[in-house]
Amino acid sequence: MGDFIQALDPYKLILAETVLSFTTSAFNAPIYNFPLFLFGIYAQETQEATESLKIFSGMTAISVVLDIIWMSVNPQNWFIRVLTVVVLILKFPTALAALASLRQRGAQFNGLGFRGSDLAGATVWSMPGGFTSGGDREGYQTVEEPTLAPSPRPHAPPAAPVAHPNNAPGAYQSV
Numbered sequence: 224m225g226d227f228i229q230a231l232d233p234y235k236l237i238l239a240e241t242v243l244s245f246t247t248s249a250f251n252a253p254i255y256n257f258p259l260f261l262f263g264i265y266a267q268e269t270q271e272a273t274e275s276l277k278i279f280s281g282m283t284a285i286s287v288v289l290d291i292i293w294m295s296v297n298p299q300n301w302f303i304r305v306l307t308v309v310v311l312i313l314k315f316p317t318a319l320a321a322l323a324s325l326r327q328r329g330a331q332f333n334g335l336g337f338r339g340s341d342l343a344g345a346t347v348w349s350m351p352g353g354f355t356s357g358g359d360r361e362g363y364q365t366v367e368e369p370t371l372a373p374s375p376r377p378h379a380p381p382a383a384p385v386a387h388p389n390n391a392p393g394a395y396q397s398v
Contacts, residue, residue, distance in 0.1 A: 229323055231316055231319075231320040231323075232320070233267055233317065233320035233321050233323070233324045234264075234267045234268070236313060236316060236317045236320055237260055237263040237264055237267055237317060237321075238264065239313065240256070240260045240263075240310050240313050240314070240317060241257070241260035241261060241263070241264060243306050243309060243310050243313075244256035244257040244259075244260055244310055245257055246306060247303050247306050247307060247310070250299070250300060250303045251297060251298070251299050251300070251303065252299065252303055252306075252307055253286075253289070253290055253293045253307065255286065255289065256286070256290075256310055259279075259282060259283065259286060262275070262279055262282075263279045263283070263317070263321070266278070266279040266321075267279075267321070267324065270328065273325055273328055273329075276321055276324065276325050276328075277325060279321060280318045280321040280322050280325070283314050283317055283318040283321070284314070284318045286314065287311060287314050287315070290307070290310075290311045290314075291311070294307060294308075294311075
């Protein structure tokens, strides 16, 4: 079975499903298939996009359940139903071929993608203000470090509340 999956061309599978879902998109068919496979074409063509291909594989597998629910609820023309079932059947080898393509690209599969507190993947952004996960603070001051210069303006104590003669204790005030 592994050799069969390795022999499949995921790009051709995704392209075939894109054409089939585009054909059915003008009729009563699942509307999420066409954008899903367009995303799959992008993920398959971009060699550096291993995270995108992982997401595509997972979304394709989950969309199988959505297809079954969608077809049980919505009536279709017999020809469009046949094309929808063909797309549904092709999703299994597509997801497996995409995962095999990820392995060929050198992607790691660590269970569900959790590595300690890291939620699967490289960091593509960092917190503003120097709150990074590494020791590198990029010149920002941490909370524990003392300030280098005193504040230029002295702080005044808060003002005491003003008592109003017409307000009794516990009465409501109008603003």
